Amino acid sequence: MMAYLIPPELFELLEYFVLFILVIYTTGSAYLAVSVKSVYHAVLWLIFCLLGVAMIFLLYAGSALLLVIQIIVYAGGITILMLFAISLSGKEAMFESLGSGKLMDWRLSFAGAFLLFMVGAYILSQVSSIFWTLQDLASRGIDPEFPDKAIDAVLIGQLAEQMFTLHGGTILTLGLLVLGAMLGSVYLVKKEVEDV
Amino acid sequence: MIADASIFVGIALLLFLIGFAGFIKSKSAIRMLIAVEIMLNSANINFAIFALYNDIGFVTGQIAVIISIALAAAEAAVGLGIILSVYRNHGTVEATDFQALKG
Known part of the structure; x- marks a missing residue:
């Protein structure tokens, strides 16, 4: 049985702190x-919310695959679609009611939120995830020199198998x-263009 | 691994309530869509966490989350198509102004 890298009590405290x-x-x-006045800024805040959920998937649901899908489909795909829709809907769609949305300096807020995510992701990837993996291996009595490399492969394999069988x-x-939704939305927009 | 799954249920509930409040309060159709996405995310957290903490199978929960994300993408595409179409016809995206089906 290997010794713990950091005491289990401290490790648990770290987990709760990061959570x-x-x-x-x-x-x-x-x-x-849901509260800022500018809809454009609301979509940008939604991106940060989705990134936070992605980090919960990785750190507390133990799934890197869900993190990747969440970032690619949600934070990268749907939000960009929303930004396009807002841009195409004219200036009156940008604000819910008249008057500017000067709730706070939005540039500073976005920069802060983005910086917080990047610094957090860097620290977690460089320090915590390695610590957590080694801690987990140590607690299970597995030598970190020869970890069970097949765990991830087995999980992905099971996922692929169940997706196409069960x-x-x-x-x-x-x-x-999804095909119907894609064709339907293209038809909706294209029909209006032809009418105009 | 945190021993108590109820913490994550609480987080999901908090996110759901924020999304629900935003959906009720907002008049813009795009902001309603944003609120729905937040509510769907809270459901996704529940799927992933329950799959991890119960014996129903870790992989099954992940598949449920993947299906939910794909459904959300389809819903967002159709929703935004409808919003664009309505904007072209009515010149607004305020949900309170869409009264054609009211009768």
Whole structure:
């Protein structure tokens, strides 16, 4: 049995502390996303909220795959679609009611939130995740020199297998639904262009 | 690993309430869509956490989250298409102004 890298009590405290920071970050961004006056700024706050949820997926649900999907599809895809829709909807769509949304200096806030995420991600990736993995291995009595490399591969393999066997029908239906949604939205917008 | 899953249920509840309050309060259709995305994310946290803390299977929960994210993407695409279409016809995206189906 290997010794713990850091005492388990301190490790648990660290886990709760990081969770506390993440909760403040995520719920604060969510609150700002529904409360700032400018819809454009609201979408930008939504991105930070989604990044916070992605970090919860990685650190507390133990899934790097969900982090990647969350960032690519949600934070990178849907929000950009929303920004395009706002840009195409004219200036009156930018603010919910007349009057500027000078709730705070938004440039400073965005820079702060982005910096907080990047610094947090850097620290977590450089220090905490290595510590946590080694701590986990040490607590299970596995030598960090030869960790069980197959764990991730087995998980991804199981995921792929279940997606095409047990949940195959659901995934197929989902594919048809997404195709229908894509064609439907293209038809909706294209029809209006032809009418104009 | 934090032993108590109820913390995460609380976080999900908090996010859901923020999204719900935003949905009720907002008049802009785009902001309603933002609130719905926040509510969907709280549901995703619940899926992932319950899959980890119960014996239903870690992989099953992840598949549920992936399905939910794909559904959210489809919903956002259709929703934004409808918003653009309504804007072209009515010149506004305020949800209170859409009264064509009211009768």
